[in-house]
Amino acid sequence: MLLNFPSLFPMQNDESQPDESQPQPPNPGPSPELVNRYGLVPPDFEAAKTDVQRKTLDQRAQIDELARLRHSCAHILATAVLRLWPDALLDIGPWTEDGFYYDFDLKHRFSPDDFPKIEEEMRKVTKENQVFEKSIKTREEALAYFAGKGQKFKVERLGDIPEGEVISFYQNGEFVDLCAGPHVMRTGNVKPSGIKMLKVASAYFRGNEKNPQLQRLYGTAFKNKEELDKWVTMQEEAKKRDHRKIGAEMGLFAFDAEYVGPGLALWLPKGTVLVEELERLAKETEFQAGYVRVKTPHLAKEKMYKTSGHLPYYADSMFPPMELGELDGEERQQLEAEISNLRAKEAMHSFELSQLHPVNDIARFLSVSDSLKSVRQDLEKPKMPVTRYYLKAMNCPHHHRIFAAEPRSYRDLPLRLAEYGTNYRYEQSGELFGLMRVRALNMNDAHLYCTAEQFAEEFRAVNDMYLKYFKIFGIEKYQMRFSTHDPARLGQKFVNEPELWKKTEDMVRQVLIDSGINYVEVANEAAFYGPKIDVQVWSAIGREFTIATNQVDFAVPARFGLTYRDRDNTDKTPLCIHRAPLGTHERFIGFLIEHYAGNFPLWLAPEQVRVLTLNDDAALVDYAKAITAELRANFVRVEGDYGADPVKAKISDAEHARVHTMLVIGGRDMEAGAVSVRLHGKGNIGAKPKAEAIADILASIRERRA
């Protein structure tokens, strides 16, 4: 019950982000004797949930100047906090992409009101120009130091340092911290005007929700005030691109937590335009790639998800089932038999009871009376077996049943079933986030059933489809995350098919290399049924999202007993590729809104063209209406604004509504058979013959120009 090594002291990154590094030997942690000697309370912390890899000392030595500065700031922050709240317990203070943080445990609840005080104290620390002094300690010395101060989180962290790695302390002024560095030379190297405290948050110790929650103070630092101000301005600009803000401004979508429910997006007419344009793009692309479309219901019986393996493991992420009292034939017979059996017993017992004397036959009377009571209770118990239906959280099982609905031959493969399927996932309340994380989502889904021989070609084609889409949308910053299995966990976390794992992973890797794609490989993160590729993108407000996924599945088709008749007249199980290049409408459109800042290309723009007249002169309005009608006849989303308001006001309205193309028409244009073209955000680009302007618009839409 004391210490259970090494699980209590797993490998863990003590100061920073996960990073690629060499696998580390298991960490021994402090010995139980040591812990005893210093009178520590046996730690009851949970391990980190995912293996986080420590940075090697070499990697630390190579970090850039800014990270060094920020990491030093984390120490300065902790120095200041300890001066203000001496009882604070320390955890860790790494640098991050945007700044730094430090985790504390203390009674006082931090609030942004504390920031001026904290920043002031940090400024003092920089003015004191303390040296960051490094010293090497033995494990025992380090443990004694932190145990003596009651710094229990630090004691835990000590256990993360692998045997053989030096244990170093850094001291600035009175503040001493376990730290592998590196730092700037002196606190005076940090310009106080370049520091800013950002937010207070909470974080579980070691990222495990079973551990205590610490208070995390986020800050950022730059080498001077100018750089800091620049960053602050950029953050403010990014906030204006927030899809939640633009979505409301443009009338794209809405949430109605009161009547519809949290996380359930309503697509307004203008947002629906985006949905349908994306679907059109997907349908065209998939048609050309040889996909066929299917339609499936939004729910299925419990058996479906028992078979697929999603229950009970994913039940928490699914909406609770609907329970129906309907029985099928066999169940009904069973139930009826059971009930008539109970009725018979009831009759028997009551007859016997009526024959017994309550006093003379007291023992028997009581016994029968008890039996009767119990039978009657059983009869009252609504033991009606129910049929459970679940809203589908994924489409694959339905597609598998479509595969199973008809006999399949190798000649039918590859079979590519595509559907914009609606899925329902019961995301935790704190996880909902605008359109990016919702509870009802429309997935650009398809399942490709193929033979092992066809696999590489199919996978390559899917990959090409991703690249095609990225080009259309001008998505340049993305990363493909290739998740593979861990051979040590075959048969546990991953299906025990070592050869298939190796074969498919090799094929996937080769496709990635051949395509010259930017990717990272992460071990141990594959789906249980096969390796996968996730595409990560970064939204304008800096959040990272998985926007698309592509997974290999060589397990679930077998669970459903899917087979095809092969050339040699035997039945074989197909491989399955799950793919969703456009992810879900919700997340993809959320991303596109931020990507384009609401300024969509013409083919996507909810209002593509607005025709504005200079005045409401009848002849002019007729001319304008004819243009509007011609565009509309060609399926252009066009509106007219023919009133008497000043043209400046009309233009302002159209610009604010982010109308892509404005056709401004006055007497001069009418006489010349022309229109003046103005593009949103780009201003007036001059007059053009009417026919030419219309042809341009149609071509831009047809070609889905950027």
Add this chain to the structure above:
RNA sequence: GCCGGUGUAGCUCAGUGGUAGAGCAACGGUUUCGUAAACCGUAGGUCGUCGGUUCAAUCCCGACCACCGGCUCCA
């Protein structure tokens, strides 16, 4: 789900222990103008919901709901 914060008109925000305002948007008029905002007027709110304290609550207290910032999670 957890920690913290927020909740006033469609939007952005004022405001007070004695039942509420502004600008923009909307609506009705007027305005006939060449590339980002013409003028006048009208209407609009159970101050998130429920409970408590009080003579009196939008304001103070509590619970709940939703949203926001994180954490955890994300098939």
